[in-house]
Amino acid sequence: MERDEIKRIIEALLFVSDKPVSADTLQDVIKGVESTEVRVIVEELNGEYASSGRAFRIKEIAGGFQMMTDPVYSQWISALYKRPADKLTGPALETLAIIAYKQPITRSDMEAIRGVNVDGVLHTLEERMLIKTRGRLEAPGRPILYGTTTDFLKHFGLKSLEELPKLKEFQESDLDFVREEKTRQVIDKETGKLHETTIPDMITEGTKDDNRETAPQS
């Protein structure tokens, strides 16, 4: 098959497909092209679209390729297609973030991080098909493990999990602060009150502890 012909076939397939198509799938279907070559061809196509001012490009998303419109036209498209507003709420996003970065993860580990029950949120996320169960942990109780789905990648426009932004890690060493031994007053024998004058900083203003390494800006 002529290379040009292959290019047009790929274009036709991507035009029609309502979900991302992987390079491997294209290779299987066309049989005349290597999956590595697919990316090159896609870039050529995008080049053509750019120079002729087309309203769409081929994007790489969720492990495959899909044609998508230029964001500048989104208001027009929204006028034509009334898509239900399905943005996620804060708690849902937080839980989803935890699952995305720590998968596979159990419900109780999620709850340990968030400090609240996640049942309701898990249900919502499962309904939206953004997460799925990924087996069970071999531990007492055999709790269910959760992970994200391909739909998750599609929803956020990610090529793969590697594209997730890096977490802002804090240094474990920042927590190495240690309390200085401060002289303590005990109960004042006359008034019966506990003198707090010797420990005011620690309690009301935090320790001004010189042993501590400088903390990065939070």
Next chain:
Amino acid sequence: MSYKVKLEVFEGPLDLLLYLIKKEELDIYDIPVAKITDQYLEYLELMQLLDLGIAGEFLVMAATLIHIKSKMLLPPDQVEGDDKEEADPRAELVRRLLEYKKFKEAAVELHQMESQHKHFFARVGVTVPETKTPAPDEYFEASLFDLITAFTKVLKDIPREVFHQVVKDEFTVSEKIHDILHFFVDRQSMFFADLFKKARNKIELITIFLALLELIRLKEVVVVQSATFADIEIIKNAEAIKPADGAAQSQ
């Protein structure tokens, strides 16, 4: 920037602590324990007063904070022959807060990615049902805590009355709902603080607040804030306001 308040699934104690830390501009690596414990307990009290169903986790955190506070007041254990100084009693809590904060920030980034990606359209496979979407303007979720903060201010401002007479002064939520809606008949908006100007005592304040929450739930009004911690404004929801007697049944 304006944002609407969504009152929904209650977030947890770590959320509240991070909120307090942010609001009071505290250093998360050096938290003033007494101060944050006091504020935390104040919030819990208010939530209980408003019957907002505090989950057990909030109480566990209250106990934890008090425990940390008491540990900070006591001299550290001097273990014989052990040169290591005792760890800061706040360390574990701070670690948890930082861990959670990490994901909170990641969630914000995800939200931005979500918003950006919403503008890319691909071929639609399944027939999209034509549902009418609610106004898609950017809204930032202000938490219930912002409303409570504003309400705390109002509570503090009310003159301390000496009750020398036991009067059976019952205000019902539905009455207050009625009053608020009546107020909106010829007005578009009002400030949060104005709502409480005529209240005479704490019970009345609380009843008005509950009435407001109910109206928000019924989507009769929306509550917006132009910036973080700015004054809260209550705006009539144009479609939903009905004539005066329509709302009286909502109790």
